[in-house]
Amino acid sequence: MRDHVHPTMRLALLGVVAVVQFGLCPRTLFGYAHRPMWLALTAFAALGLVTIACAIWVLRREPLPTAVIAVGTVVALAASVAASAALPPDEHIGAGDWPLGLVGWHLLLLLLDRVPLLLTALAAHLTSSVAQFFLAGGTDRGRVGTAAIIVFGAVTLQLAVVVFTRVLRRSTAQAVAAAAERDRQAIRVAVAEQWEQGQRAVFAEQLGEVLPLLAGLADGELDPRAAGTRQRCALAATQLRRLFAENDDVPDPLVHEVSACVDVAERRGLDVSLAVSGAAVDVPADVRRDLTGPVATTLSAARTRARVSVLRTDDEVRVAVVSDAGTGLAAASSAHVEVECGVYGEHTRMEARWRRTS
Numbered sequence: 001m002r003d004h005v006h007p008t009m010r011l012a013l014l015g016v017v018a019v020v021q022f023g024l025c026p027r028t029l030f031g032y033a034h035r036p037m038w039l040a041l042t043a044f045a046a047l048g049l050v051t052i053a054c055a056i057w058v059l060r061r062e063p064l065p066t067a068v069i070a071v072g073t074v075v076a077l078a079a080s081v082a083a084s085a086a087l088p089p090d091e092h093i094g095a096g097d098w099p100l101g102l103v104g105w106h107l108l109l110l111l112l113d114r115v116p117l118l119l120t121a122l123a124a125h126l127t128s129s130v131a132q133f134f135l136a137g138g139t140d141r142g143r144v145g146t147a148a149i150i151v152f153g154a155v156t157l158q159l160a161v162v163v164f165t166r167v168l169r170r171s172t173a174q175a176v177a178a179a180a181e182r183d184r185q186a187i188r189v190a191v192a193e194q195w196e197q198g199q200r201a202v203f204a205e206q207l208g209e210v211l212p213l214l215a216g217l218a219d220g221e222l223d224p225r226a227a228g229t230r231q232r233c234a235l236a237a238t239q240l241r242r243l244f245a246e247n248d249d250v251p252d253p254l255v256h257e258v259s260a261c262v263d264v265a266e267r268r269g270l271d272v273s274l275a276v277s278g279a280a281v282d283v284p285a286d287v288r289r290d291l292t293g294p295v296a297t298t299l300s301a302a303r304t305r306a307r308v309s310v311l312r313t314d315d316e317v318r319v320a321v322v323s324d325a326g327t328g329l330a331a332a333s334s335a336h337v338e339v340e341c342g343v344y345g346e347h348t349r350m351e352a353r354w355r356r357t358s
Contacts, residue, residue, distance in 0.1 A: 007061035009165055013109045014058045017051050020105055025098040032096040034086040043083035043099065046075050047106060054109055069110050073121055076106040080125050084132045092133040093147035100129050101154045108158055112165055122158065126151060235300035238264045242292055252280040257292050258310055258319060265299040270306055272299070278312030287354050290337035291319045294350045301325035301348075320351040 025044070034040035050072045057064050064072075083099035084092065091097055103125050111118035133147055216222035222229045238261050245260035246253070255276055262272050283291070298321040299306055306323035325348045331339045341350045 007058070009168070010058050010064075010109065010112065011061070013105070013112065013161075014051070014055055017102075017105045017109050018055075020102055021047060021051060025102055028096055028098040032088055032091055034088070036086060039082050040086040043079035043086070046079045047099075047102065050075050050079075050106055050110075058109075063113075064110065069114075072110045073107065073117075076103050076110065077121065077124060077128075079103065081128050081132075084129055087132075087136075089136040092136045093129060093150050094143075097129070097150075100150070104154060104158045108161055112162065115162060115166070118162065122155070126155065231301055234264070234268060235296060238296040238300050242296060246285060246288070253285075254283050254288050254291065254317070254319075255280070255310055257288055258295055258308060261292060261295045261299055262308055265302065265306060270299070270302055271304060272302075272306045272308065275307070275309045277310070281312050281317060281356070283317060283354070287336045290334040291317065291352045291354055294331040294339055294341075294352045295319055295321050297329060297331055298323050298325055298348065298350045301329055314356070316353055316355045318351060318353045320349065322347055322349045324348075 021044075029040060029044055053068055053072060054064060057068070080099050080103040083103075084097070087097060087099075093100060104122060107118060107121045107125065111121060130147075130151070216229075224230070224233075241260045241264045242257050245257045248256060250256045259274065262274050265272050295308060299308075302323035302325045304324055306321055306325075309318075309320050311318040311320075324346055326343075326346065329341060329348055329350065331341060331350060331352075333339045336354055338353045338355075339350065340353070341348070343349075
């Protein structure tokens with residue numbers, strides 16, 4: 001798998017290649033009698049073209065195109081073979097062997113983000129240089145030792161660049177992952193704080209309705225035996241019970257909150273039946289509040305019995321209550337939920353409907 005090299009690292013490699021090729025190698029190229037000279041010059045020019053082609057993308061801090069990498073690698077290896085063939089016989093892997101180190105830097109520039117291919121290309125380059133060294137008669141033990149030291153020095157420096165780049169890339173990836181985790185944690189904290197503020201606002205709204213009721217009872221301004229006061233108390237208890245149920249982690253929150261309202265009514269002695277049809281659907285919390293609001297209002301006003309139904313389809317969710325609450329009930333529609341109320345003799349029917357949008 002390919003790992004992209006940081007543009008600054010590739011820019012530094014471009015600078016090294018340019019300095020080595022155009023600053024250091026010309027003196028060696030023209031300081032020794034290459035045979036034939038035109039072959040050495042052609043190899044040098046080809047490597048220069050590879051450097052210029054890479055510079056077009058590196059200076060713009062863009063990744064090298066695959067075509068440039070493929071052609072550049074082939075040209076660099078071919079130039080290595082050609083330049084080594086033109087060296088004087090006694091200069092292979094010696095002071096005059098300018099392609100030995102130069103081609104390795106070109107391969108680093110081209111293949112640093114493709115380490116397996118880079119190592120293969122470097123091995124091919126060194127194998128070619130060593131083979132031509134022995135073919136040129138490099139069998140003397142002294143020359144072999146000197147050549148081994150030169151090859152070791154060149155390879156060690158270039159492999160050190162590979163190791164340093166991989167370590168830097170791993171450290172960068174770890175830093176990026178740590179920063180991303182910090183961002184995720186910050187988002188979680190922000191979402192939790194926002195949720196907490198929303199819950200506080202909802203509780204404050206509910207308590208804002210309950211506190212005057214409690215104050216009136218405590219001051220004796222409200223008669224606990226009055227039907228209106230009992231209905232207000234029943235409504236406050238139902239709303240608070242539904243609000244507590246909203247924070248429970250359950251598979252079907254809507255039915256759970258409706259059941260909480262039914263539970264409060266049953267504790268008051270009402271005969272309440274609950275019917276649920278349709279599969280559970282994802283209903284936002286604010287929509288659930290609007291759907292269960294009419295349920296709480298109707299159940300708190302019911303005298304003896306009520307029937308609650310929850311209907312879920314692919315297009316909408318309905319929550320309806322039929323009770324013997326009598327007349328005088330009203331519930332307003334919200335931005336998301338339509339509420340309908342009708343009186344049929346001694347029974348009142350209230351329905352809240354939410355249409356799902358795709």
